[in-house]
Amino acid sequence: xxxxxxxxxxxxxxxxxxxxxxxxxxxxxxxxxxxxxxxxxxxxxxxxxxxxxxxxxxxxxxxxxxxxxxxxxxxxxxxxxxxxxxxxxxxxxxxxxxxxxxxxxxxxxxxxxxxxxxxxxxxxxxxxxxxxxxxxxxxxxxxxxxxxxxxxxxxxxxxxxxxxxxxxxxxxxxxxxxxxxxxxxxxxxxxxxxxxxxxxxxxxxxxxxxxxxxxxxxxxxxxxxxxxxxxxxxxxxxxxxxxxxxxxxxxxxxxxxxxxxxxxxxxxxxxxxxxxxxxxx
Amino acid sequence: xxxxxxxxxxxxxxxxxxxxxxxxxxxxxxxxxxxxxxxxxxxxxxxxxxxxxxxxxxxxxxxxxxxxxxxxxxxxxxxxxxxxxxxxxxxxxxxxxxxxxxxxxxxxxxxxxxxxxxxxxxxxxxxxxxxxxxxxxxxxxxxxxxxxxxxxxxxxxxxxxxxxxxxxxxxxxxxxxxxxxxxxxxxxxxxxxxxxxxxxxxxxxxxxxxxxxxxxxxxxxxxxxxxxxxxxxxxxxxxxxxxxxxxxxxxxxxxxxxxxxxxxxxxxxxxxxxxxxxxxxxxxxxxxxxxxxxxxxxxxxxxxxxxxxxxxxxxxxxxxxxxxxxxxxx
Amino acid sequence: xxxxxxxxxxxxxxxxxxxxxxxxxxxxxxxxxxxxxxxxxxxxxxxxxxxxxxxxxxxxxxxxxxxxxxxxxxxxxxxxxxxxxxxxxxxxxxxxxxxxxxxxxxxxxxxxxxxxxxxxxxxxxxxxxxxxxxxxxxxxxxxxxxxxxxxxxxxxxxxxxxxxxxxxxxxxxxxxxxxxxxxxxxxxxxxxxxxxxxxxxxxxxxxxxxxxxxxxxxxxxxxxxxxxxxxxxxxxxxxxxxxxxxxxxxxxxxxxxxxxx
Numbered sequence: 001x002x003x004x005x006x007x008x009x010x011x012x013x014x015x016x017x018x019x020x021x022x023x024x025x026x027x028x029x030x031x032x033x034x035x036x037x038x039x040x041x042x043x044x045x046x047x048x049x050x051x052x053x054x055x056x057x058x059x060x061x062x063x064x065x066x067x068x069x070x071x072x073x074x075x076x077x078x079x080x081x082x083x084x085x086x087x088x089x090x091x092x093x094x095x096x097x098x099x100x101x102x103x104x105x106x107x108x109x110x111x112x113x114x115x116x117x118x119x120x121x122x123x124x125x126x127x128x129x130x131x132x133x134x135x136x137x138x139x140x141x142x143x144x145x146x147x148x149x150x151x152x153x154x155x156x157x158x159x160x161x162x163x164x165x166x167x168x169x170x171x172x173x174x175x176x177x178x179x180x181x182x183x184x185x186x187x188x189x190x191x192x193x194x195x196x197x198x199x200x201x202x203x204x205x206x207x208x209x210x211x212x213x214x215x216x217x218x219x220x221x222x223x224x225x226x227x228x229x230x231x232x233x234x235x236x237x238x239x240x241x242x243x244x245x246x247x248x249x250x251x252x253x254x255x256x257x258x259x260x261x262x263x264x265x266x267x268x269x270x271x272x273x274x275x276x277x278x279x280x281x
Numbered sequence: 282x283x284x285x286x287x288x289x290x291x292x293x294x295x296x297x298x299x300x301x302x303x304x305x306x307x308x309x310x311x312x313x314x315x316x317x318x319x320x321x322x323x324x325x326x327x328x329x330x331x332x333x334x335x336x337x338x339x340x341x342x343x344x345x346x347x348x349x350x351x352x353x354x355x356x357x358x359x360x361x362x363x364x365x366x367x368x369x370x371x372x373x374x375x376x377x378x379x380x381x382x383x384x385x386x387x388x389x390x391x392x393x394x395x396x397x398x399x400x401x402x403x404x405x406x407x408x409x410x411x412x413x414x415x416x417x418x419x420x421x422x423x424x425x426x427x428x429x430x431x432x433x434x435x436x437x438x439x440x441x442x443x444x445x446x447x448x449x450x451x452x453x454x455x456x457x458x459x460x461x462x463x464x465x466x467x468x469x470x471x472x473x474x475x476x477x478x479x480x481x482x483x484x485x486x487x488x489x490x491x492x493x494x495x496x497x498x499x500x501x502x503x504x505x506x507x508x509x510x511x512x513x514x515x516x517x518x519x520x521x522x523x524x525x526x527x528x529x530x531x532x533x534x535x536x537x538x539x540x541x542x543x544x545x546x547x548x549x550x551x552x553x554x555x556x557x558x559x560x561x562x563x564x565x566x567x568x569x570x571x572x573x574x575x576x577x578x579x580x581x582x583x584x585x586x587x588x589x590x591x592x593x594x595x596x597x598x599x600x601x602x603x604x605x606x607x608x609x610x611x
Numbered sequence: 612x613x614x615x616x617x618x619x620x621x622x623x624x625x626x627x628x629x630x631x632x633x634x635x636x637x638x639x640x641x642x643x644x645x646x647x648x649x650x651x652x653x654x655x656x657x658x659x660x661x662x663x664x665x666x667x668x669x670x671x672x673x674x675x676x677x678x679x680x681x682x683x684x685x686x687x688x689x690x691x692x693x694x695x696x697x698x699x700x701x702x703x704x705x706x707x708x709x710x711x712x713x714x715x716x717x718x719x720x721x722x723x724x725x726x727x728x729x730x731x732x733x734x735x736x737x738x739x740x741x742x743x744x745x746x747x748x749x750x751x752x753x754x755x756x757x758x759x760x761x762x763x764x765x766x767x768x769x770x771x772x773x774x775x776x777x778x779x780x781x782x783x784x785x786x787x788x789x790x791x792x793x794x795x796x797x798x799x800x801x802x803x804x805x806x807x808x809x810x811x812x813x814x815x816x817x818x819x820x821x822x823x824x825x826x827x828x829x830x831x832x833x834x835x836x837x838x839x840x841x842x843x844x845x846x847x848x849x850x851x852x853x854x855x856x857x858x859x860x861x862x863x864x865x866x867x868x869x870x871x872x
Contacts, residue, residue: 007698014695018756021749022716025728032731077627084623087616097628104631106811106857110835111850115634118641118843123648125637157631173366176333179353180360181431182383191379195370207718214721217817221836231723238727239822246731253724260719274370 033250046251056233056252063230064259066147067212073148074155075205079197082160086167098164105157113221116141116150142223150218155208162207166200199271206267210260230256284309284467285435290339292322292329299325300491303339307484310465312458314478317488318514323471326488327437330469331360343434354383359428360437363444365420367412373399373423374408380431398430401460418449425457429464436461436468442477454481475515479503487511504541509610512539517569519579526607529554529577536609542569542582544606547592553599558592574600635854642847660848670849673834674856680744680830681813684751685759685806691752692759693798697790700772707764714757722754722818729823742827750819755809762808766801770794807864811857 036045050056088094107115119126120141140146170193178188194201216231225232230252236242237249283306290303300322307313315323328334330341332353340347348356367376374395381391399405402422412420421441428436438457442450458481461468472478478485479499487495487502495507506512513520518539521529526538556574568590570581581600583590592598642660644653664670699706729750733740740746772794779789817832825833831853838846 004702007702010694010698014691017691017749017752018713021729022713022720022725022753024732025725026716026720028728028732029724077630081623081627084620085627087620088624093624097624100628101631103811103857103861104635106815107635107854109815109817110832111638111815111853112634114835114839114843114846114850115638118637118847119634125640153630153634156627160627171364171366173362173364174368176331176353177360177362177366177368177427178379179333180331180356180358181380181427182354183379184354187383192368192370196368198370210718210721214723216721216723217821217832221817221839231721234723234727235818235822238730246727249727253727257720257724264719 029250029253032247033254035247037245037247046248047255049248050251050255055228059228059230059233060255062144062228063213063256066144066151066229067209069148070151070155070212071205071208073152074159074208075201077152077156078159078163078204079201081156082163083167085160086164101157101160105154105161108154108215109217110221112150112154113218116146116153116222120146120149142227147219147222147227150222151212151215154215154218155212158211159204159208162204163200166197169200170196199274202267202270206263209263213256213260283307284311284344285469286340286342287330288340288342290326290329290341291337292325292334293337298491300488303493305486305493305496307467307469309467310462312461312468312470312481312483314470314472314482314485315488316472316475316478316485316514317494318473320490321488322491323488324439327360327439327469327471330435331358331437332356357431357433358435358437359431359433360439361421361424361428361441363440365412365417365424365444367420367423367427369412372409372411373404373415376412376423377427377430380427384431394430398426401429401463402426402456416449417445418453421445421453422456425460429460429466434467436466438468438470440471440473443472443474450477457481479515487514489514505608506539506610509537509539512608512610517542517580517582520610521577525577529575529579530602530604530607532604534609539608539610540579540602540606542580543567545579545581545600545602547581547583548599548601550597550599553601556598556600558594558596558598560594561592572598572600638847638850641844642851644844647844660842660844661852664845664848664852669829670834673829673831676744676828677814677831678856680747680751681810683744684748684755684813685809687748688752688755688759688809689802689805692756692763693795696760696763696767697772697794700767701776701786701790710760714760717754717757722750722816723822725750725753726819726822729819741823742825744824744828746823747819747828747830750823751813751816754816754819755805755813758808758812759805762805763798763801766798766804770797803864803867807861810860810864814853814857 033046034042034044036043039045085094085097116124118124121127122141124141141150174192174196175188178192183191214231216235219227219229220232220235223232225236234249234252234256237245237252285307287303287305291301292299303326305313315326317323325334329336332348332351336349339349341349343356368379371379377395377398378391381394386394395408396405399408402425404419404422404426407415407419407423412423415423424441441457442453445453454477470477470481479502482499484496484498485502486493489510495502495511497505502511502515506515506518509520512518518541521538521540523534523536523538526532526534554574556572556579559571559573559578561568561570563585566585567582568585570583570592572579572581579600640653641647643656643658645655645657645659647653696710699710729746730741732738733746740749775793775797776786776789779793780786784792814831816830817836820830820833821836824830826837829837835846835849835853838849
């Protein structure tokens, strides 16, 4: 059919640019991670160097630590507040808060870094307030705990927006049936509510994790590269501040992508084992 | 005193009255249907009995005790929803066992009771399936089993058959009635389908716009509708104004009159009231004719026994009716 | 829902609001204060930071750059994506599954990672794109793709594309006429939503802008970062202004929306 052939042509520009700007860089990285500039040969040198370097291993540890905990806290907060938001049921307050959450999800990055300095920096508003009431003595924003806090903040809106549709799936009649059968609110959530939400919770957690692992702007703006996480290391290797080594950078990047792929696979496996995919006995 | 007594129940939602001054009772083991059009308040009334929605005033007394202040968990009432409401993350077995688990019964006893009730609804082979692997009718039977296994004092059914197709509906209807009789369980059944109400119930409570219109057994409701609404809702009554009734029969009438289509017969053209056939529809075992007699249009039902019962449009016919079958309704 | 339940939900929601609004409010306060070093509340209030900002040539240039790139990238993306999605929806519906995988890539491969390859591929002739706005337009196309695709896909499904074109063809239109005169006008809502979602995402983008282009074509975010050692009040005014611009564009897009989403 002539129409179909012509139509295929229309797919060309799209495919071309997608390959050029999304696929090609990835392929370059994948291939060149195996070329060692230092030893001028192909092989696993770069990967070996990274995995035996305490410095890079520390970067992975910090990245996984901050990403994991900010995702856990973010998910919990998003679950509690998102559910309440959903239960408010229609109305202006709910609509306003949903668009507000949407907007704050884009506040992350450099603006967020500055805002947190104002709030929790050495002379920050909250720091002074908390010190005044003797709650905390010294809170250091530029520490692991500070990073977890900042990351949790920008995970919350994303978590709320991702979980929100899942709450629609919780039919009111399940709660009512459970009540008539003798289940209190807590037992309903434990036996029915949370298990039903499990696939959505897991899926959201994985996305939050990927979001945190790849985040660069916020932590770079806050610490100007003084905090050792993987994205900062990658950028440092390619933007030539100290050492320009795109090949090691590529290997580092591939390892990051591999970690995210692994997490996604685990999630897919867990979802497959859930009740959603039960086969005929 | 009856087993279940509902006294002076009222509920409003803002300026709207959902139902008012609801008064009715049910004996132990009785099957009572709440019948009425959409929006008449019957479903809300059921939910109030279950404790899922609050009431503004009134009492609900079961075996002598007022349950209005009790939470749904404590009422020992079973309920089956229109959408089945089976827990999707549990097998049939676990769904049915849930209520017993909440009562903290020992494992062996739970297994025994679950098996018993699954046999009752004929679903023993499906114990390990998940709800999404069952058909609509099967889901409804599981929902029924789940509410029965806890041995409730009262069973509530909220339009449980409306989401099913006709053949399954009839089969399940009979099954529900059979089980209910076997267990001697007081049951309240909500529906808008008059056929279901008439075939299943010991007694029917007809509701309209939040009030009880008539309360009686199927026969009484069908042959003696108390007002215009009741006559229009049950059966396929012909509703005539006073003038039309006078015109048709020659007798004076003061109020509107209802005539059942099957209470009139066709006889030879010269006898009875002269009438003309306008059209007919074949309803299977019954032929419904539209005729005009003395300027009044009527529906007449005739049993489809043979070809002799088929009359073409335009044919002149005689209409015979007993004066006693004309019922005056307000 | 009982009254205590309702109260609980309201409290939770307000907590959410406060936590999310706090950084914004703090920035706003800082932008409006004349001096706020180590006291609990500002010393005084003033508008001078905003005035200084909006008179700054470098800021206005950066703003201009950002707006140009964002809208340019969005327009470019729409021109590429619309025909492609139309072709897939009408001729090759099975490619939809492929598309769904493609749009996951920006999440699996973060900008930091892509930058490594992009810098190596496009930093030398024949394709000298780094340091120019063109590379940003290409990159922004890839990260806006998921939002644009989702919005348009939902829209296309809602209008039942195949049936619409079939109906138009029965009335005498060729496939391409049908696409242009029937389908496109009905995609207005989807396009508007796509623009809405992507715009605030793109204008807040820092990684590509800093690593691939840097100061040679300074966008708002890069400018903001470069000003970090200056007055905190000034940068706060900058953040608030940037947020205000985003709100404005969002409000405009909503106003142009024929019906409430």
